[in-house]
Amino acid sequence: MDKHHGWTISSSEDEEEKSILPSKEKKRKFMSPAQMKRKIFRNEETNEAKTKVPCKFGDKCFRKNEEHLKEFSHTGKRKLEKNSEDDNSPQSSNKRLKASAGNNSLDPVSAYHASEPYHLLLTTVKDIPKKFNYLGTTTVKEFACPPSIGIKDILSTKFGKILKSAQFNYCIDIQWLMDQYPKEVRDQPILIVHGEQAGNNMKLKAEAAPFLNIQLCRADLPPFGTHHTKMMFLLYKQGLRIVISTSNLVEQDWRNRTQGLWMSPIFPKGDPKADDSEFKKGLLAYLNAYKKKELGPWIELIKEHDMSSANVLLVASVPGRHTGPSLHSWGHLKLRKLLTTYVKGVDSTWPVIGQFSSIGSLGPNKDKWVCGEWLTSMSACQRKNQLGAVKKADLKLIFPTVDNVRCSLDGYPSGASLPYSSANAHKQPWLKSFFHHWKAEHCGRSEASPHIKSYTRISPFKTNIRSAWFLLTSANLSKAAWGGLEKLNSQLAIKSYELGVLFIPSIINNVTSESSPLDNYFHLNMSSSGKQFYLPYSLPLQPYNSEDEPWTWDAPHKDGPDRFGNMWVPC
Template sequence: MRLLCPFWVNKIDALSIDSPSALTLRDLLCTNVDDQNEVWSYVLLANFLFDMEWLFSVAPSLLQTKKKLFLVSGEKGLAQQFSSSSFSGAIDKGRIRFIEPKLPLPFGVHHTKLAICVNENGIRVAIFTANFIESDWSQKTQGIYVQDFPKRSNIDKVTEESYIPLNIQDNRGNRFKNELRRYLNSYNVFSSLSDENGIPNTLFDEFDFSNASVELISSVPGYHRGSDAYLFGMGRIESLLESLYMGTSDKSETPLLTWQFSSQGRLTDAFLVKMESAMVSEIKNKDISEQFRPMVQVVYPTESEVRDSLEGWIGGLSLPLRLACCHPYINKRLYRWGFSAKDMNDNKITRKQSVPHIKSYMRLTEKKDALKWVILTSANLSRAAWGEWQKKGTQLAIRSYELGVFYDSESFIQISDELFSVTPSRPIPLPSSVEGDGLIEVRIKKKEKKGSQDEPILFLPYDPLNPEPYASTLQLQKSEGSEDKSPLIAKDRPWVIDIPHFGKDALGKDFHEALKTNNSIDHTVDEISSLEKKAKMENKNNRSLDL
């Protein structure tokens, strides 16, 4: 039997291929409301952007939540947006709670994309890269992790007296539960059993997380010092790799990394070096010489890939990289998302034409024939998201909320007779690839060559093993160390939102015409308004957008 990682993409409306690896938001949130065991008791939805009308039209069963529906967002006026929606009267106000997480450091945002749904059957945890807006789910490329966990069997009723905040047993299931609880604590969402305004702090102990396939990597804003600095952001990556991989890598081969994101902040050399170091922290001697610094491939779409995408120029609004944030380190490591003129000439819509909003970071094998590990996350490449080391490396400053999952060779779905589902009427399908779905099958290599166990596979929306470099990337790499000052080849240039864009897009519009008619191609007014407000804020504070 093939070992499958719990990794899915979103279903693109324009694609006619129905792939088991492509999910809709309805797949994650909908239940059979006639089955009381399926109806949600608690739901927590966290995101950066919400379109209330669309969200509840897609998943009306959310309004049947028995005890509490939590909506977590950094957006101002979320409660008012809901009260003015057509669904505001469909749920008792006592059963819905709006949470605006604290942002203790300037310029931070709540960027996590998360759904936790509890019913009588168990708990569903979904972590993804899409906002709760229609175009994110129907037109862009996203990544999705989701797993269902059953209720523990034959356990005594958990009481507050018997509740232990952190289980000290060191296995993946307990780590998953504890990391999730640690992250949710930052929302101040847990409460005593007698307080109906929160999630009971004993609730997670009712579920069996033993089949958790992934590790969690979160970012919580604040100044994290001492050992706490290794619980979040890039500190968490470093400590996780050290604990899982220490001693399995040597320094004889140059480490290979792929970074893929939809935006980047104002980067510094020190930050980039620390990100590199965190992702190779399992190497015994971490004092990596220049000769053995990782080789990094940055996968990011070109201007032509945005122009020729399903959304045309408008798709670039979700890639808000600004000229002031471009960095030489990134410029000479750029690789295309994967859509080319040849694809256009085939006159066939492919997944490659969907602008990437997914964020993924991974370590490749030295032979570039498989992956060592993968991180799927909401976090773009920025100091706000991953943190910045301060005070001689003793303090990690993080500005934003982020959440992601870590896949390795143990990250496969455990299947006995059948896959457990908290929604038997609508189970999540096992991921697989079908002809024409545009997904690439990639293996995660086992840490040690023992036994004959198969290696788990993911179906990714791009090829991290054989990306196509920008023409300028090849030119910069070839001229490195020489005095060649030739003008850069402009054939491939990265999408940068605040420079002039010329020509007609795939929808026959020029850039300014596309901006004026954005509502006609499924972008909500709320999304555009939020982007414009953030753009103004950035210009005022000279900082980067990080959506």
């Protein structure tokens, strides 16, 4: 597969297409997914040089980051406009945030530390206001934006010098990836775990050939399966860091998309026998499932590091038909097991929210899989007694409408990362009744097309909203990703590799028997500790109306041009 001349479609029923970029020409008819063999470039407007404005801190400013120095001069102290700090606008809130942060709010290291104790971040977005990127404090309620970080920041020597790394992903542009590493570590060993088969595998090898420090590891896949996991291992002198995200290793995914990631602390070396954490056991089980010798050194490294500080759990999928002891080890049954073990105090009125970027073939009706076995797993929690089954939750799904895509930062081409086929949409019209718009006003990402995938269960309250758990994952809404039960529910069939991190309040808050029951929830408004848990989308959700249609990537969309004047017209 030639990463520089477009992408071919995976034959999987649900996986995201390798994204394309917007066209240079106005009103160009875009190719259908089956014809995406040419690269389409974005119509980049020339950035005119901006006159620097005086920094209000003058020569006392401690900011050293490049973006700040480009925008502001430091020869004198700026006189603030009267009452500019007194209003409640986001602009003024952002100024107060910077002043109260006590550090550089555009510093990615500060943003990472501001994500504690969750270590949940969004990726930066190129074409949104700067105030929504890297925000490193949450002291002002009027400006409730989660911190964010970019891929160059993650790999930056600000966090330490990388001795070697591993990249697990679905879609990989090797030259682009190498450009993201700091120059001083680009010759360090890199293992790339991928799922490319046949000709695409040969092309990936050709791309990697100039880089003698790159080793490739191809995951074995069944028909229609994909290697969809998105994870990094970063080894430093001081320890090992793990990053689990929703982003492919291509430029488009880190530019104008809404993406999420979990960035672990740097785990130090420790006594392998002393650390029996659920996180470490889950990670080792996942890596061993590959059955690949190339992963052996990393498995040993993970055994050597103390990961007891990880306060999340892993929910993974690996291809195969899982039975017996492994039945509840993967997919939605693994999530069911964890929720049943750790989540309590959830009322049956609390809905489940699913948000994703791709949809598979889900069956002829809602009860076949979505509201059957899958929602049963999503509704799981500790039972007060063993009498009767847990009542299934109401279900709300977030998926972009045609207008969400049309009005996005990249226009219609962002829909190439939202592969819901018109054939599947026509077969399952019942799914539309669950759909809600993509909207993310609180973090400035309503127009940043969502490639993030997340699932949660929240309270139905209008104020003081609580979340019982939150899952950030690579898994979209499909049986290939989550698994489907077979043989009288004795076997779970999964086609793809997937990986996600499960945030459970009682684990993050280290709840004991003496703790307050409120410690069993994430507070989606400001909590008593001042640390807010952020959803990647805005509440309350906005349901589709009768005229709204979910985006389908292989159907024409000609009701209106996007912001570049283009229509979406598959041939």
